[in-house]
Amino acid sequence: MLSPPPKSSSDRPGRTGLARDLLVLLRPGQWPKNLVVLLALLDPALMDWRAAGRLVVAVGAFVLAASAVYVLNDIADRERDRASRTKRHRPIAAGRVTPRTAALLGVLLLAVLAVVVGDSVATWWPLLVYLPLNIAYSFGLKHVPLVDLFVVAAGFVLRLVQGYISVGARPPGWLVLCVLSVCLLLVLGKRRHELLADESAHRPSLAGYNQHLVDALLVLTAAATLVTYLAYAATVSATGLLTVPCAMFALFRYLQVVFVDSGGGNPVSVLLRDRVLLVNAALWLLLLEGSLLHG
Numbered sequence: 001m002l003s004p005p006p007k008s009s010s011d012r013p014g015r016t017g018l019a020r021d022l023l024v025l026l027r028p029g030q031w032p033k034n035l036v037v038l039l040a041l042l043d044p045a046l047m048d049w050r051a052a053g054r055l056v057v058a059v060g061a062f063v064l065a066a067s068a069v070y071v072l073n074d075i076a077d078r079e080r081d082r083a084s085r086t087k088r089h090r091p092i093a094a095g096r097v098t099p100r101t102a103a104l105l106g107v108l109l110l111a112v113l114a115v116v117v118g119d120s121v122a123t124w125w126p127l128l129v130y131l132p133l134n135i136a137y138s139f140g141l142k143h144v145p146l147v148d149l150f151v152v153a154a155g156f157v158l159r160l161v162q163g164y165i166s167v168g169a170r171p172p173g174w175l176v177l178c179v180l181s182v183c184l185l186l187v188l189g190k191r192r193h194e195l196l197a198d199e200s201a202h203r204p205s206l207a208g209y210n211q212h213l214v215d216a217l218l219v220l221t222a223a224a225t226l227v228t229y230l231a232y233a234a235t236v237s238a239t240g241l242l243t244v245p246c247a248m249f250a251l252f253r254y255l256q257v258v259f260v261d262s263g264g265g266n267p268v269s270v271l272l273r274d275r276v277l278l279v280n281a282a283l284w285l286l287l288l289e290g291s292l293l294h295g
Helices: 015-025 028-042 049-076 099-117 121-138 147-166 173-196 204-208 211-236 238-259 267-273 275-293
Strands: none
Touching: 015 049, 015 099, 028 049, 028 147, 028 173, 028 267, 049 099, 049 121, 049 147, 099 121, 121 147, 147 173, 173 204, 173 211, 173 238, 173 267, 211 238, 211 275, 238 275, 267 275
């Protein structure tokens, strides 16, 4: 078992170091996941300045909620993180932030979130479902094979639904299923990477997977993603189908990254740093917006 080296008094971080470690606990690198809330922007008919402002608030609320979950997750996983060659450097596992300090940070985030939500339960129900679901994930569901996949994907579906509710609309059913499929695909890519890296000591649920199963599920989920996107694009407008080649190319490129390059360990990094995917995404957005405007 890998343990962090003992620290001398000169190694302990000061206020600046502590502030940096607390920020690391919030996982700002994962905040782009919350932009799924903004998918409601794809429909120009729903947009005005007020609606855009509500969407920004919804993104901020999910940043707070997700960050609180990350903090609680790191508290719960601190011993297991110390056994990982990469995660042992996280602030709590490395001993730079105490569980008590981290817990206080988590409580502060939840308190701010409570102020944002207020008594508008009907408006914020996806967020209020997201919190207990992901806390349950951190303290147990993450260790249950297959269930762990669907809990993570459900978090993104709840973000999508929250975005549409914020602008007073109902999300298209095919778009909901497409987002679910895409997220399952990304999580499976991450599980495949973890299997190859032999991270079973840190993630017990990997005992319920092997490479053959994950590869089969990746192909199945990619097909489901394409079918559900095709159905969504067909409901957008007659020209919405012009975006299907971009969706197909994105799937092919992601599978190439996973199968050929053995990547996918950090889905956010793959989606935001892969130049091929970024160019394809820009073209896809232009075509989709054009089809929505002329639908």
